[in-house]
Amino acid sequence: QQPVQSPQAVILREGEDAVINCSSSKALYSVHWYRQKHGEAPVFLMILLKGGEQKGHDKISASFNEKKQQSSLYLTASQLSYSGTYFCGTEIAGTYKYIFGTGTRLKVLA
Amino acid sequence: NAGVTQTPKFRILKIGQSMTLQCTQDMNHNYMYWYRQDPGMGLKLIYYSVGAGITDKGEVPNGYNVSRSTTEDFPLRLELAAPSQTSVYFCASSFQPSVNTIYFGEGSWLTVV
Numbered sequence: 127q128q129p130v131q132s133p134q135a136v137i138l139r140e141g142e143d144a145v146i147n148c149s150s151s152k153a154l155y156s157v158h159w160y161r162q163k164h165g166e167a168p169v170f171l172m173i174l175l176k177g178g179e180q181k182g183h184d185k186i187s188a189s190f191n192e193k194k195q196q197s198s199l200y201l202t203a204s205q206l207s208y209s210g211t212y213f214c215g216t217e218i219a220g221t222y223k224y225i226f227g228t229g230t231r232l233k234v235l236a
Numbered sequence: 237n238a239g240v241t242q243t244p245k246f247r248i249l250k251i252g253q254s255m256t257l258q259c260t261q262d263m264n265h266n267y268m269y270w271y272r273q274d275p276g277m278g279l280k281l282i283y284y285s286v287g288a289g290i291t292d293k294g295e296v297p298n299g300y301n302v303s304r305s306t307t308e309d310f311p312l313r314l315e316l317a318a319p320s321q322t323s324v325y326f327c328a329s330s331f332q333p334s335v336n337t338i339y340f341g342e343g344s345w346l347t348v349v
Binding site: 127128155156158166167168170173175213215217222223224225226227228229 | 267269271277278279281284286292294295326328330333334335336337338339340341342343
């Protein structure tokens, strides 16, 4: 049931772009994205509420394809501060269980 | 505004001991969650609650118990601690998780030796 993220890990140089994907075998009605720094709690980035929606926050944006049960997070012109582990999160349809994807470790090098 | 408060932040337990991780939120959220995160791994749902008096199992409930007597509090009880329960525990809450932000506590680092 856990959404699967790809890639598992990615290393970038400052200024490079990255895409992180989140795919679910269950219907998705909304998707959240979080970033977690080592030793800290996850921090909310954005929520996508309906299929086809795209949102942006500075140089981080995301898309949500409800029909394909997928969401993608786009990091543009990456900065050192983008390093961390990214998780998608969603509520399992028909339940109140909120679960997280498998995670993607992102490291940005100077 | 305190948000979600977890205590203790760090704890070392001996095998077979029991303890309770406390979680309190002051945002009047009905939905509350407990997750565990093993080193280098993702977040696994232990138990969740949709309101006072209502709790249910998540993905990894074995070895844990919860209660929800008030809207604010959602303690997690570890019975007969085992080394496999060494992990970081996060409490979280939300007004309505499908459309609202999930707020996290700072985490509780637990080591069982």
